[in-house]
Structure formats: C-alpha cells, structure tokens
Amino acid sequence: MDRTLTLLGIESSCDDTAAAVVRAGGGAKILSSVVLGQTALHADFGGVVPEIAARAHAERLDGVVEEALAQAGLGLAEVDGIAVTAGPGLIGGVLSGVMLARGLAAATGKPLVAVNHLAGHALTPRLTDGIAFPYLMLLVSGGHCQFLAVEGVDRFRRLGGTIDDAPGEAFDKTAKLLALPQPGGPAVEAEAALGDAKRFAFPRPLLDREGCDMSFSGLKTALLRARDALVAEKGGITVQDRRDLCAGFQAAVADVLAIKTARALELCGMRPTALCVAGGVAANQMIRARLVAVAERAGVPFLAPPLRLCTDNAAMIAWAGIERLRAGLETPPDFAARPRWPLDDRAPALLGSGKKGAKA
Ligand code: KG4
Ligand code: ZN
Numbered sequence: 001m002d003r004t005l006t007l008l009g010i011e012s013s014c015d016d017t018a019a020a021v022v023r024a025g026g027g028a029k030i031l032s033s034v035v036l037g038q039t040a041l042h043a044d045f046g047g048v049v050p051e052i053a054a055r056a057h058a059e060r061l062d063g064v065v066e067e068a069l070a071q072a073g074l075g076l077a078e079v080d081g082i083a084v085t086a087g088p089g090l091i092g093g094v095l096s097g098v099m100l101a102r103g104l105a106a107a108t109g110k111p112l113v114a115v116n117h118l119a120g121h122a123l124t125p126r127l128t129d130g131i132a133f134p135y136l137m138l139l140v141s142g143g144h145c146q147f148l149a150v151e152g153v154d155r156f157r158r159l160g161g162t163i164d165d166a167p168g169e170a171f172d173k174t175a176k177l178l179a180l181p182q183p184g185g186p187a188v189e190a191e192a193a194l195g196d197a198k199r200f201a202f203p204r205p206l207l208d209r210e211g212c213d214m215s216f217s218g219l220k221t222a223l224l225r226a227r228d229a230l231v232a233e234k235g236g237i238t239v240q241d242r243r244d245l246c247a248g249f250q251a252a253v254a255d256v257l258a259i260k261t262a263r264a265l266e267l268c269g270m271r272p273t274a275l276c277v278a279g280g281v282a283a284n285q286m287i288r289a290r291l292v293a294v295a296e297r298a299g300v301p302f303l304a305p306p307l308r309l310c311t312d313n314a315a316m317i318a319w320a321g322i323e324r325l326r327a328g329l330e331t332p333p334d335f336a337a338r339p340r341w342p343l344d345d346r347a348p349a350l351l352g353s354g355k356k357g358a359k360a
Contacts, residue, residue: 002024002025002326003025004023004024004025005023005024005025005080005081005322005325005326006021006022006023006024006031006074006078006079006080007021007022007079007080007081007082007083007113007318007319007321007322007325008020008021008065008068008069008076008079008081008082008083008104008318009021009022009082009083009084009115009314009315009316009317009318009319009320009321010061010065010082010083010084010085010097010100010101010314010317011084011085011097011117011120011312011313011314011316011317012057012061012085012093012094012096012097013085013087013088013089013090013093013094013097013117013312014048014053014089014090014093014143014312015037015038015039015041015042015048015053015093015312016035016036016037016038016311016312016313017035017036017038017056017057017060017061017064018033018034018035018036018064018312018313018314018317019032019034019061019064019065019067019068019069019314020032020033020034020068020313020314020315020317020318021068021069021071021072021074021079021318022127022315022318022319022322024319024322024326027130028126028127028130028319028322030127030315031071031072031073031074032067032068032069032070032071032072033068033308033309033313033314033315034064034067034068034071034314035308035312035313035314036060036064038052038053038056039182039183041053041056043182048090050090050091050092050093051092053090053092053093054090054092054093054095054096055092057092057093057096057097058096061096061097061100062100065100065104068314076104076107076108076110077108079110080110080111080325081105081110081111081112081113081321081325082101082104082105082110082111082112082113082321083101083112083113083114083115083317083318083320083321083322083324084097084098084100084101084112084113084114084115084317085097085098085115085116085117085120085317086098086114086115086116086335086336086337086338086341087116087117087337087338087339087340087341088116088117088118088338088339088340088341088342089117089339090339091337091339094337094338094339095337098114098337111325111331112331113320113321113324113325113331114331114335115317115320115321115324116320116341116343117312117317117341118139118144118146118148118156118341118343119154119156119320119343120316120317120319120320121137121139121144121278121279121310121316122137122139122148122150122156122278122343123150123153123316123319123320123323124276124278124305124309124310124316124319125137125274125276125278125303125305126319126323127305127309127315127316127319128305128306128309129303129305131273131274131276131303132273133150133151133152133155133273134149134150134151134152134270134271134272134273135149135150135272135273135274135275135276135303136148136149136150136159136264136265136268136272136274136275136276136300137149137150137276137277137278138257138261138264138275138276138277138278138279138291139277139278139279140166140167140168140257140277140278140279140281140282140287141166141167141168141278141279141280141281141311142166142168142169142172142183142279142280142281143166143168143169144161144166144279145161145162145166145167145214145216145279146158146159146160146161146162147159147160147161147212147260147261147264147268148343148344149268149269149270149272150276151270152327153320153323153324153326153327153329154324154327154329156343156344157268157344157346157347158342158343158344158347159211159212159264159267159268160211160212160213160214160260160264161212161213161214162213162214162215162216163206163213163214163215164215164216164217165215165216165217165220166216167216167253167257167281168183168184168185168279168280168281169216170216170217170219170220170249170253171183171184171185171188171253171281172184172185173220174188174220174223174245174246174249175187175188177220177223177224177227178191178227178237178242178245178246180242180246183280185280185281185283185284186283188246188249188250189246189250189284189285189286191242191243191246191247192243192246192247192249192250192251192286193247194243194247195240195242195243195244195245195246195247195248196243196244196247196248197244197247197248197250197251198248199244199247199248200223200226200244200245200248200249201248202219202222202223202226202248202249202251202252203218203219203222203252204252204255204256204259205218205219205256206256207256207259207260211263211267212260212263212264212267213260214256214257214260216253216256219249219252219253223245223248223249226245226248227245250284250286250287251286253287254284254286254287254290255290257287257290257291258287258290258291258293258294261275261291261294262294262297262298265294265295265298265300272300273301274295274300274301274302274303275291275294275295275298275300275301275302275303276302276303276304276305277291277302277303277304277310278304278305278309278310279310279311280307280310280311282304282307282310283307283310288304
C-alpha cells in the first residue's frame with residue numbers, strides 16, 4: 001500500500017487565494033480547504049484585474065495558509081511536503097504562491113512540488129472517488145473549456161477545446177448584456193428556467209467541423225443582435241424577452257457541449273472508466289442533465305465532484321502533489337512559474353484565453 005502522505009497545497013493562479021491540507025493513506029482525506037475569493041475586489045471592472053489579483057494574493061496568502069494548517073490541526077513541521085500551482089494563470093498571482101511555497105520549503109526542508117493548475121482539476125475525480133485511469137474529463141468553467149483524456153498522473157491528451165471564449169465566460173457576458181448580476185451563470189440559468197428556448201434560433205458553432213473543438217463567442221454576438229433587434233423594434237426588452245433570450249442561449253451552449261462530449265467519447269480511443277466534469281459551469285442543471293444522458297448512452301459512468309472541488313481550490317493542488325510524489329515525478333529546484341502551461345504539449349495551441357487571463 002502507498003505510504004501515508006500529508007501535503008499542504010497552495011493555489012493563487014486566478015482570483016481565489018486558497019490553501020488546503022490533504023492526507024492520503026488508504027483513501028484520501030481533505031483535512032482542510034480554505035478558499036478566499038476576490039469577486040468583490042474585481043466587481044467594478046467587469047473582469048479580473050491581474051494587478052489587483054496579484055496584490056490580494058500577496059497580502060492574503062500567509063493568513064490563508066495559517067488558517068488551513070490550523071483547521072487541519074497541524075503545524076508546518078507535520079506535513080510531508082508543499083504543493084503549489086506553478087501555472088497556467090495570471091503570472092503575478094502564480095508568483096505570489098510560488099514564492100511563498102519556496103520560502104516554506106526552504107525553511108522546513110520539505111519537498112516542494114510544482115503543480116499544473118489544470119492537472120489539479122483533471123485529477124480531482126481520483127481525490128473524491130478514487131477512480132482509475134483512463135477517464136475522460138470535460139473542464140468547463142469561466143477560464144477553461146477542454147476535453148482531456150486522463151491516462152496517468154502526468155499523461156494527458158487534449159482532444160479539443162474552445163477556440164475562443166470559455167462557456168462560463170459566455171454566460172457572464174450574456175448576463176452583462178441583459179443587465180443580470182455576476183457571476184452570470186446562475187443568474188442566466190434562473191431566467192432560462194422561465195423562458196422559451198425555441199423562440200430565438202441561436203447558432204451551434206463548429207458542429208459541422210470534425211473533432212471536439214468548440215466556439216462560444218459567436219453565440220454571445222448572436223444574443224447581442226437579438227437583444228438589439230428587440231430594442232429597435234419596441235424600445236426595450238420585456239421580462240419575458242429576457243427569459244427567452246437566456247433560455248435560447250443556454251440551450252445552445254448545452255447542445256454544443258453535449259454533442260461535442262459525445263464526439264469526444266467516440267474519438268478518445270480508449271474505454272474510459274468515467275466521463276468526469278469539473279468547473280463552475282458543471283453546476284448548471286440543464287447542462288449537467290445533458291452530459292449525464294450522453295454518458296448513459298455511451299454506457300460510461302458519469303462523475304462530477306462536489307462543486308467546491310470542481311471550482312478553484314487548493315485541495316486539488318495538494319492532491320496532485322501527492323500523486324506526483326507517489327509517482328516519483330520530481331520537481332526541478334529551478335522550476336519556473338509559467339503563465340501558459342498546456343497539459344498536452346503535442347496538442348496544437350488553443351487560441352482562446354478565457355476571461356480570467358491566458359490559460360492553456
Ligand atoms: O470554475 P469556476 O468557479 O472558476 C473559474 O472560471 O476558474 O467557474 C466560474 C464560472 C463563471 O463563469 C460562472 O458564471 C459559471 O462558472 N457558472 C455557471 C453556473 N454557475 C457558475 N455557468 C452556468 N450555469 C451555472 N449554474
Ligand atoms: Zn481552475
């Protein structure tokens with residue numbers, strides 16, 4: 001059996017300052033997971049401001065790490081190592097985390113593990129459900145949208161992804177266009193529940209293109225045109241117009257994700273142990289139901305980790321660190337923080353960056 005390992009994880013690649021302690025022996029146990037969000041700090045700017053994010057991480061990381069250790073009931077001397085997100089993400093924030101982790105590792109003599117943020121998301125189903133490789137992961141959030149064949153701790157094959165906006169970003173922009181609150185996903189979903197998805201014929205981009213790449217920015221433009229046409233016609237939009245616009249938009253996103261997921265299952269060239277989904281958009285009931293149906297049709301179990309572990313957190317980083325240590329994957333002492341860091345070097349670069357800055 002694998003030896004028991006307890007790791008401190010640190011995450012600061014976007015707009016969540018997070019630290020967690022995870023212990024893995026027979027199974028895995030999250031001893032603590034602290035996430036301090038920055039939504040309020042960026043609210044006036046319509047997106048994450050990298051400089052503000054970096055400063056907030058630098059100011060808050062110490063306290064968040066202390067809190068995570070306190071909640072776990074452990075001192076720094078009692079952990080077996082420190083895992084830190086070394087990219088991809090907003091470089092100022094990533095550097096804040098890496099510098100702190102380096103300092104803690106140097107002071108304690110504990111091993112330091114550099115973790116790819118996307119690997120943290122991709123390996124989460126093993127933390128929560130202990131599933132075996134290989135599996136198919138759909139990462140779908142405000143900053144990411146990609147299909148990954150997860151074949152090993154350090155073996156990821158990217159099957160496709162968005163070539164422009166991430167779906168969460170499209171939900172957020174839609175909410176903005178319709179004067180709904182941020183984050184847009186839950187607000188648009190609530191409106192859509194009361195709307196007629198058939199009233200507006202929004203496009204389903206790239207369905208005619210082979211493979212699993214997706215595009216969501218045209219959808220947002222179509223919604224803008226539909227809104228402006230209503231305004232030109234009637235001088236404004238009614239409550240029901242807004243609900244119908246949201247319903248039409250959500251149905252289009254759900255269709256694209258469902259059809260491309262079915263295609264990814266066909267094209268992945270393996271028998272996956274599960275179809276897994278992570279990221280904030282996985283909270284959407286309609287999208288989730290469509291993905292469950294796709295998995296059922298393919299005869300593959302569906303797995304979505306609890307939402308607090310689907311969205312950005314440090315438990316996934318600690319866990320990925322444990323997996324890497326167990327697999328004997330070493331972090332070179334001079335590793336660099338990387339704003340871009342694709343999980344699959346062989347896959348062609350994606351053009352999209354996502355609202356929260358450049359992501360691989
Ligand atoms: O994974 P996450 O918390 O953060 C990152 O983007 O890294 O995802 C947040 C995104 C936001 O864009 C938000 O609008 C979207 O997930 N989201 C949703 C829903 N809840 C959150 N999108 C659609 N439907 C939802 N219910
Ligand atoms: Zn993330």
